[in-house]
Amino acid sequence: YSAKTRPPAPVAPVAPTGAPTQAPTGAPTQAPTGAPTIPGGAPGGAPAIASAAAPARAVPRIAVETPTLKGTISLEGARLDDLVFTQYFDKPGGKGKPEPLFLPKGDKSAYYAQFGWVGADGATAPGPDTLWTADKDKLTPDQPVTLTWDNGQGLKFALTLAVDASYMFTVTGRVANTGPKAATLHPYGLLARSGTPHTSDIYILHEGPLGVFDKTLKEFSYADMRKKGSEEYKSEGGWSGITDKYWLAALIPDQKAQATHRFLYRREGDQDRYQADYLQGAVSVAPGAASENRIHLFAGAKKLGLLDDYSEKIGIPRFDLAIDFGWFYFLTKPIFYALIWLNKALGNFGLAILALTVGIKLLFYPLANKSYVAMSKMKKLQPEMLKLRERLGDDKVRLNQEMMALYKREQVNPAAGCLPILVQIPVFFALYKVLYVTIEMRHAPFYGWIADLSAPDPTTVFNLFGLIPWTPPLFLMIGVWPLIMGVTMWFQQKLNPAPADPIQAKMFMWLPVIFTYMLASFPAGLVIYWAWNNVLSMTQQWLIMKRMGVKAT
Numbered sequence: 018y019s020a021k022t023r024p025p026a027p028v029a030p031v032a033p034t035g036a037p038t039q040a041p042t043g044a045p046t047q048a049p050t051g052a053p054t055i056p057g058g059a060p061g062g063a064p065a066i067a068s069a070a071a072p073a074r075a076v077p078r079i080a081v082e083t084p085t086l087k088g089t090i091s092l093e094g095a096r097l098d099d100l101v102f103t104q105y106f107d108k109p110g111g112k113g114k115p116e117p118l119f120l121p122k123g124d125k126s127a128y129y130a131q132f133g134w135v136g137a138d139g140a141t142a143p144g145p146d147t148l149w150t151a152d153k154d155k156l157t158p159d160q161p162v163t164l165t166w167d168n169g170q171g172l173k174f175a176l177t178l179a180v181d182a183s184y185m186f187t188v189t190g191r192v193a194n195t196g197p198k199a200a201t202l203h204p205y206g207l208l209a210r211s212g213t214p215h216t217s218d219i220y221i222l223h224e225g226p227l228g229v230f231d232k233t234l235k236e237f238s239y240a241d242m243r244k245k246g247s248e249e250y251k252s253e254g255g256w257s258g259i260t261d262k263y264w265l266a267a268l269i270p271d272q273k274a275q276a277t278h279r280f281l282y283r284r285e286g287d288q289d290r291y292q293a294d295y296l297q298g299a300v301s302v303a304p305g306a307a308s309e310n311r312i313h314l315f316a317g318a319k320k321l322g323l324l325d326d327y328s329e330k331i332g333i334p335r336f337d338l339a340i341d342f343g344w345f346y347f348l349t350k351p352i353f354y355a356l357i358w359l360n361k362a363l364g365n366f367g368l369a370i371l372a373l374t375v376g377i378k379l380l381f382y383p384l385a386n387k388s389y390v391a392m393s394k395m396k397k398l399q400p401e402m403l404k405l406r407e408r409l410g411d412d413k414v415r416l417n418q419e420m421m422a423l424y425k426r427e428q429v430n431p432a433a434g435c436l437p438i439l440v441q442i443p444v445f446f447a448l449y450k451v452l453y454v455t456i457e458m459r460h461a462p463f464y465g466w467i468a469d470l471s472a473p474d475p476t477t478v479f480n481l482f483g484l485i486p487w488t489p490p491l492f493l494m495i496g497v498w499p500l501i502m503g504v505t506m507w508f509q510q511k512l513n514p515a516p517a518d519p520i521q522a523k524m525f526m527w528l529p530v531i532f533t534y535m536l537a538s539f540p541a542g543l544v545i546y547w548a549w550n551n552v553l554s555m556t557q558q559w560l561i562m563k564r565m566g567v568k569a570t
Contacts, residue, residue: 077148079162080155084182085317088119090156094145095164095176097186098122098129100316105263109460109468118264118316125288127211130266130314132176132188133204137299140200141168149176158182171196172302184317185327192300193307200302204310206268207294208259213239217262222454223341226280226293228257234338242282242291250278256333257293260319263456265339269313270295272332318456321353341454348447353455366470367463370448370546377444378553389558392513393567394429445547452540463541466497470542474498495537498544503533505551512558 078089081100088100100119107113119128136142143149149164156162161179168174177189194200216224216239227236230252237248250257257278258267270276274297281292302308313331317323319340328336342349352373359369378385401423409416423429452458458471466476474496476482479489482497507529536544 077151079151079153081180082155082157083180084158085184086118086180087115090162090178091121092149092151092164094131094147095133095143095149096122096129096131096145097178097314097316098127102318105318105456105459109462116264118266125212126214127209128266130206130208130268130316132190132206132312132314134174134190134192134202135205135296137201137203140172140202141170142172142202143168143174156180171198171304172200183323184315185331186314186316187311188314189309189311191307191309192302194302194304197304199304201299202302202308203299204270204297204312205294206270206312206314207292208266208268210259210291211288213289213291214261221341221343221450222262224261226257226259226291227339228255228278228280228293229335229338230255230257230278232334234335237280239289239291242280243289246282248280252276252278254332254334256336257295258315258339259291259293260339262454263318263459265315265317265319267315267336267339268293268295269315269331269333270297271310271312272334274298274310320456321350322357341450343446343450345443345447345450348443349450352444352447353451353457356451357457365463366458366461367467367542367545370470370542371549373448374546374549374553377441378550378557381441382557385554385557386561389561390565391429392558393562393565394427396513396562397565397567398423398427398429448546449539449543452542458540458542461542463545467541467545470545471540473538474541474544491538495533496541498541498548499533499537502536502544502548502551503529505548505555506532509551509555509558512555512562 076091076093078091078099081088081090081097083103085103086100087103088097090097090099098119098121101115101117103115105116107116119130120126121129131145133144134142143166147166149166151162151164153160153162156178158181161177164176164178166174171194173193173195175191175193177191179187179189181187188206190204192200192202214224223236223238225236225238226242226248227234228250229235230250232255235248235250237245242248253275254270254272255276255278256267256269257280258265260266276295276297278295279293281294283290297310300308300310313333315327321337321340324336324339327333337350342353355373355376356366356369359372360366363369363372402420405416405419405423409419452471459469461470462468463470467474473494475494476496477489477494478500479493479495480487510525510529536547
C-alpha cells in the first residue's frame, strides 16, 4: 500500500458549483417504476456493478481517525475507500507496513463502501460522481460528519457518518422534500471490489462473499461467483459482505426492514469485479416531509468478542459466523474462549495451548486410561501371539480364531486403543481451526524462534536451522518443533503393541516420518500442542505399564 496508490491528503471540503452533478453515462441513479437499480448498472433489475474507473479530477476528502483505523472518505460519491489498520501490520511484532482494508477507485485492488438512494418516479438521487459537501474535515469517534447534497429539484440529501472506537460505522441517511410533489426513493448500500484477492485456498477457511439471511448463513467463493454471476436473497434484517481471512466488510441494514441482498460478478476488461449490496423497499417522501434511515457498516478485524458484542447491542443475527468455525462450531468456539482466558492468566498464547492440552487430557483421562490399560494388556500378550503365529503358520483362519479366543480369555479388547484417538480428532481439528482462522492468534509469539503461533515453524533442518546461509524451498521447511513432534510420536509408538501383520508394522514405523513432514507446514501452535500431547500421553501410558508389570520397550 504505497504512497503512489494512496489518495492525496485530506483537503478542506469543497462545495459543488453550478448544476447538480450527474451520474456518468451507463450508471443511472434513476430507474423505471418497479425496477430500481443500484448505481452502476442498467435499469430493469439487471446485475449492476459500480464502476472501477478512477476519478478524472482531484477529489476533496475528509480524514478518518480512530484508535484502530486511519484513512479518508472521498466526497465524490461519498465513498469510504481508504482505510488502513493502526494495530495490525504485515510482520510480527508490530513491524512492517500497516495492513490495508479499503483502497480507492483506480487502484488495481480497489475496494470501497458506498451508500445512497435510488430514485424512482422521476426522483433524481445522488450518483457515484456526485460531489458532496462536508460540515467537518475529520471523522473521529467523538466527531460525526454530515455530508449534504441538493438535487436542485426540491430534494435535499444528507448522510451523517459516525464511527466508534473499534470498527463500526453508523450511516444515517436523511431526505427532506421541499418540492411540490412526493418523491419515491430506495435506500441502498454496496461494497465493490476490483480484482480477485489472494486467498488461502484451503477447505477449512471461507474467503469471499457471505451473508446471513433469515438467520441462515450463505457463503460463496470467488470461483463460485465467477460461475454464477449473481445471487439474490430477500430478507428482513440480516447482513451481507465480503470476508478475508482476518478482515471483514459487512453491510448491516435496518434489521426491521425488508431488503434485497445481492452478490454480483462481472468481468471488466482484464479485471474481475465483485460486489455485495442491498436495496431496501421504497420510501415515499411527501412535500414538506422528511425521511430517515440508519444502517451500519462493519469494516475491520474479525475479533470474536467484538462481533459478539455488536451482535447483542445492534441485534445483528449470527454475526459471529463471519469467523469460519466450521462444522465443529460447538467445540471450536469454547476452545477459543478457553485459550483467551488462559492467555490472560498466563500472558502467552503458547503457554495457554500447553495448559489447554493438560485440561483436555484431564477431560479424557477415564477414556484414555481404559485405552492404555487395553494396549498394555495387548503388549503383554505379544509373546503368546508370536508363538501362535509360529505354530499355525499360514493358516490365517485358525490363527484368527485362536487370537480371538486369547483376547476373550484375557479380557482384552484390541479396538479399545483406537477410541480415544477417534474422540480427540474433533478436538484436534477444532484447535486447528482456532489457530488458523482467528485473528487473536495472528502474530501471537511463543518463546525462542516462534514469533507467530499461527504460522509454520520458520526453521528447517535442511540449512541446519539457520547455520547455513540458504533458504530451502517450502517443501523442505521442516523445523525444530515438527522434529520434536516426530520424535515424541516415535517414542509413543514404541510403547504401543506392534501390529501382528509385518507389513502393517513397517507402515506404522514410517508414520512418525510422514506426520513430521505433513505437520511441518501446519501452524506452529498446533505442532506444539501435538508434541506436548504426545509427552503427556507417553507419561500416562508408561505409568500404567509400570503398574501392570509390562516392559516399556
